[in-house]
């Protein structure tokens with residue numbers, strides 16, 4: 001019959017019955033709890049069974065009801081005959097529902113076999129095992145089950161089971177294991193972990209911290225344990241450094257002992273829980289090795305950079321040296337190409353006269369030294385030829401002698417000719433050029449016609465002679481050279497000094513070893529030799545057969561005063577050879593000079609004096625004093641003769657040169 005057909009009376013009756021049954025049950029429960037009931041009749045599959053609840057067991061029942069473990073008595077088919085509230089709580093069911101239900105409802109299928117084995121063992125005595133209890137749905141609770149037989153004749157139960165809920169214990173165990181693992185990880189990590197309270201006192205620190213200090217820094221204030229500094233040397237103080245912000249990878253240094261310095265990257269964060277900020281977690285990563293490596297890499301890098309710089313500089317210097325050498329070689333080549341022809345003519349110095357021999361003797365004397373030589377004499381007398389002879393007899397002969405004609409170039413160009421110039425040194429200087437002084441480095445520089453050198457350049461020249469150094473035009477860079485100077489002039493330099501056209505100091509520097517080449521008119525005996533040599537040279541050159549020289553012609557040549565000296569003689573012979581129609585050489589033109597100063601009889605007093613002294617000295621074999629000495633023959637005092645000789649530059653052949 002459906003409920004909707006029940007009458008109100010029927011429903012009231014049912015409610016009455018239920019209420020009275022509930023009251024009855026409550027009364028029974030109260031009586032059981034109060035120890036007033038001796039036994040209970042329970043319906044089981046095997047029929048009604050009586051449970052004795054004698055007054056003597058009452059304390060145990062109270063204990064069972066109040067204990068923290070679940071207590072269960074099971075029938076042989078697994079029906080729960082009795083359980084306490086705690087077991088119902090563990091499996092999360094109401095006590096009423098659990099009572100009389102099957103225990104297998106609360107055993108997970110995977111643990112069923114284990115449970116059965118446990119019961120079996122329990123029947124023989126007692127057994128214990130951990131398994132998972134089904135607590136509703138998919139949820140399980142770990143529990144320790146202790147099973148033992150219940151040997152009570154009045155009782156239908158087979159086993160008694162005590163259930164300990166391991167949920168909390170397992171959770172604690174897990175947490176402990178987790179913490180242990182975390183501690184282990186933290187201790188093994190190279191990083192330093194420090195937990196401070198909000199006042200900066202160290203509460204926990206990883207093992208690495210203790211190994212850094214040799215002891216644990218626990219309970220010290222962080223800043224007192226770690227005297228940290230920023231890389232710039234400023235002290236690092238934890239709390240102000242944080243001041244409301246998180247610190248992330250701040251570089252700090254830690255001075256430990258006298259020599260050790262550690263570098264760390266420090267990060268610090270407040271530890272916030274539901275209770276608020278409970279502390280500060282500091283993590284420090286040791287970057288000492290990395291820093292050292294970086295420093296050493298930086299040092300290596302700097303060293304390498306310096307080496308590269310040095311090498312580059314060396315290379316630049318080498319390149320500039322190569323360039324200078326190249327320029328010098330080029331300049332030398334240009335110069336030599338230009339000079340080559342001339343040198344052929346200078347190969348042989350013609351002349352047998354005493355005065356020429358004396359000149360050659362003087363040249364021979366001074367050649368091996370580095371002394372500056374001043375060659376004096378009229379134009380065309382062969383001064384440059386003598387300069388070459390000196391160079392060719394000197395240790396510098398392997399390198400070519402370089403000549404600069406001081407009269408050939410205007411003053412502004414002679415300077416760059418002598419000292420060189422940098423590109424852009426002056427308007428029109430569109431290339432770099434090295435000067436004759438540089439080209440002549442290690443060799444001889446012949447300053448031809450030095451008397452023509454402008455005064456302002458004379459000072460510069462003096463500096464080079466004195467210090468062997470100079471600067472190219474437009475360059476601040478000083479160049480050192482080793483140059484031997486041979487200067488020539490047809491001017492009377494002493495007179496030039498008096499007229500303010502020549503520097504006295506330069507003259508003294510040049511006049512270390514003067515050699516005067518006598519004019520041709522003073523060594524007429526050399527003329528025939530020269531005439532023959534020049535005739536032969538030019539007739540060969542011009543392909544002519546000239547076998548002799550007309551007597552009159554030779555006489556005219558010897559009588560002529562030769563203002564242009566050997567140069568003039570050479571060109572007159574060249575012209576005569578060109579014009580000569582037959583084998584006998586005649587002069588093409590009559591030899592005439594416009595200036596009376598050069599008549600064959602006109603000679604300077606000095607020239608006459610020098611010749612006379614030389615002649616007498618050679619006759620007396622350079623004996624000055626005594627009855628047959630040169631001074632007595634000349635009728636002057638020996639000291640006067642010596643003074644005159646000095647003045648005229650006459651030096652005894654045996655005498656060593658001044659330097």
Ligand SMILES: Nc1ncnc2c1ncn2[C@@H]1O[C@H](COP(=O)(O)OP(=O)(O)OP(=O)(O)O)[C@@H](O)[C@H]1O
Nearest residue numbers: 345349350378379380381382383384385490566567
């Ligand atoms: N003794 C000599 N033997 C052969 N040739 C000579 C002699 N002296 C001079 N000459 C010739 O005379 C010419 C002029 O010589 P050199 O240039 O040396 O004279 P210089 O005195 O330097 O002249 P300047 O003062 O004009 O420069 C050259 O061609 C040279 O060959």
